[in-house]
Amino acid sequence: DVKVTQSSRYLVKRTGEKVFLECVQDMDHENMFWYRQDPGLGLRLIYFSYDVKMKEKGDIPEGYSVSREKKERFSLILESASTNQTSMYLCASSAPLHFGNGTRLTVT
Amino acid sequence: KNEVEQSPQNLTAQEGEFITINCSYSVGISALHWLQQHPGGGIVSLFMLSSGKKKHGRLIATINIQEKHSSLHITASHPRDSAVYICAVIRDFGNEKLTFGTGTRLTIIP
16 A cells, blocks of 8 residues: 655644654655645645755745655755644655645644 | 635535535646545545546546536535545646645535
8 A cells, every 4th residue: 555654643842943744655756745734725835846856845935944865755844943833734745646644733 | 816716615415415516726737636635634636637527436526627617526425425625736747736725624414
């Protein structure tokens, strides 16, 4: 069974902390994505990567960075977490499209 | 105005009813996904469409590229169909970036 695995389901961090969200896929997909999902706003693209070491900004990249050193792993980094980054974070890979189960991050 | 609009936002129906969820978009697309999200967060792609109609079990998805409109139908609805259904479009074939509607919350009452 194909899988996109996110390292944590729930995470609580303090304002100002550096936060790493990890995503691993076992399907040899070229494309990987990080989205955040907020009530009333739906899903929005933060960053995506179409190859190792390649990345492009999505619609809301401010406050985030990413790393893709290996094809199977795509990391989202919050350099200095803020309360407005409290959200559900979803990783996806394609094609075909598969999502991870999400990480609910709370920044206090 | 959102580039992808869904209706209705919320839908409650009795078990067995025929369900229709609509999606309209205002941009050129290469394909469209219908996604299902159950409580707890995980999202599954039900269909990817670039033209015509697809069917899987009790689920049917249609798309009209000229009218920029897609529908998801559920026949003989069941409580396990209760979920959020999300329409998402791919604007540029090849990079698979998605633009999402805000979703339709479907509740099926036994």
